[in-house]
Amino acid sequence: MNSSVITGPIAVVGNPNTGKTTLFNALTGLSQRTGNFPGCTVEKKTGRITLDKGVINAVDLPGTYSLAAVSLDELVVPDVLLGVQEGIEPVGGILVVADACALHRNLYLVSQLMELGRPMVMALNMMDLAHEQGLEINVDLLSERLGFPVIATHAGKADGLAELRLALRRMVDGKVSPTKGTLLQDCHRKAEELAGHLATEHQTTLPANLVFRALFDESGFAAEHLGERFGNDFTEHLLETRRELEAEHGRLIELETRTRYQWVRDLLDSVITQPQVKVTTRSERIDQFLTHKVWGFVALLAILTVLFQTIYTWAGPLMDGIEGMVGALGGAIGSLLPEGMLHSLVVDGVIAGVGAVLVFLPQILLLFLFIAVLEDCGYMARAAFLMDRIFSKVGLSGKSLIPLLSSFACAVPGIMATRTIPHPRDRFTTIFVAPLMSCSARLPVYVIMISAFIPAKTVMGVFGLQGLTLLGMYLVGVVVAVPTAWVLKKTLLKGETPPFLMELPSFKQPSIRTVGMRVFHSGMAFVSRAGTVIMAVTILVWAMGYFPRPVEITQQYDHQKTLAEAAHLQAEAEMLSAYLPESGPLSLEAMTRIRETSQELAGLDTYLAPEGAAPGLVALYADWQTENMRYADEVNQLEADESGDLLRASYLGRMGQVVEPLVTPLGWDWRIGMATIASFPAREIIIATLGVIFNLGADQDEESDSLKDALHASVRKDGTKLFTIPVALSIMVFFALCAQCAATLATIKKETDSWMWPVLSFAYMTSLAYAASFAVYHLTTALGWG
């Protein structure tokens, strides 16, 4: 067998939960890159492994139990290994990572890999856990029987890494022979014949192994996939060959698994020694607690509480800090630029846009951290195990739990977490439903509407009405999500229920490095992907709210400000002349001298009389302070009024007015409509926008009393109150269900690798929000809650 120097990348494969990723990280370190395999949603993780002399490229393939694929995503592993996957060069060698505690099952995949004819090295990982269970493994004998190097490793620590690098070096240097499969020879020959046929008929070279898989896989995915590519007579040929083989051997999958596992049994004979008495592992003891009827749920609840609490207590201050810094940056740069469009673009557009992205980060990173830790230590599988029954009722599985729960904080990490859901149909359904979970950005809207309009009464003497309303808003999303998922699985995403069959891996200490890298990469992905979208949309909304800038309005306010300033100076002059003994009008010089004196006094921090000042001066000082405060308020109000008028005259304002007939059935007027349109990129924008519309300036937040007062006071054209309880409820319900987050839509696009899903999500949620808002408004008005 020819062994030559390897140039292509080393593929790192293995079952899930073998510590493969941790090992990959240990070998490639910071050289890791994540990208995409074109045409599917599987992430491509590559890196460079430093060996004794030089480096070799490596690619970390998704964990899999077998090369048999039931979906397009699973096809990536055999495609990459056989050199037919776009986006990566043909593989030069294979590093298979196996779990020493489940060697029997791991070797199933190994037997399939051996038929690929590439040089191979095995890392036998988690040897320490095997020892704990009392398993003795004769690594040398195993290696001898397999015919390639087997290195015992424990990737969490550095044990075996050096040896592994040496073995990889030997493989790269061509000193490890390519593997040779010995099983199912006649079937392989038939597959080769068929592949040869294809080559002549269709002028295409297809690896015999893929044809082999198409023959064997009952679920038919590989066959379907090839059939689509090569047409009906290929499929017929394939089915005929399959029938021939089945006539001889019986069901092919049964043949394959029986043959391979027999090989595994023979291979492992006297390689593994089981302990005499079964040892209850630490993992099993923990499981007795975590999957207990009662304690299991208590633990789940506790973990979730910690998750959300961390986000609100830790992320909260960090987010405030970032908002503060962005505000300060805006102020600093703003003071350098002259008033005008550029100033506004930079401060209110670009910097606000950057701020909108960065302010997300603490929350998102914390969520990623939590999810990564829960996954790495093995808890996620237990959570899925506990909740599966509920999820299977809508056609999903317990694996959707953590992604959906994360979406209660923020849908972006929640949707990214759906990568742990193996089957695409389940994953897409979960992605579609995730934004319906009321995220933390909706909370300010709920808070202000509830605290302003829902009476602080108690229901049945115990439950606070306000608290119940808040709970209700959260439940709205969940209640809608259930039928949505159910319908989706019966229509667009209909198909055979995917197998649940989930391994419960042993608990292990999460690797700091693995968790850290995952958080880092996810954070970067968020910033680059969602970040650009948020920035673009923020600037767009800024532009719509800024332009056009009718000169009539700015001129009118400039005029008013000039008048106000003149009146202020006049008032000052009168005050000062009352104090001075001069008679007649004061000269400009005198005025200036006096103002300067008062300004020196104003340098003192107190309103009280400075020591030793004459009584007349004290009175002057007090009056002067009062007049200054009045003038400042007047100017602020003028500017707020100006902002309000400009916003009303802007494109956004015009859109609000155009949209008014559409939102009137919801009980809204054009101002609410406009604020809602402005919040399509990011929900929180509505608070600041409402502030501007009601002439309070843009610094309002959900706790602001002046905003609440303004909302209470606002009236429609016919004089009736604008905000009533039904209106507040209809606004909240709209925000609960509407797709108002550019970041989420960008994430959906990336995770589904299509435009259809984010567009569908947007259309669906917006229509849903409208319908529900309409229903709520009219129902509550009819009930007389208005």
Add this chain to the structure above:
Amino acid sequence: MTLNSLTPGQTGTIKCVTGSGATYQRLLEMGLITDTKVQVIRLAPLGDPMEICLHGYHLSLRKNEAAMVEVVHE
């Protein structure tokens, strides 16, 4: 009898697996083939899925999936 009718603590040896499609394929690939010894560890608190132990690892599967596995109870 089928795997889903075993209770926690009981062991059985697999006689055969019935059914078809992706679930059938996965059951076999995960090692649930003729002559394999399995032990039922527990049922999830809500009654489903069930956790079994075979060949040194723990696998959870739904009762309707376990119903495809015929076992001989020992």
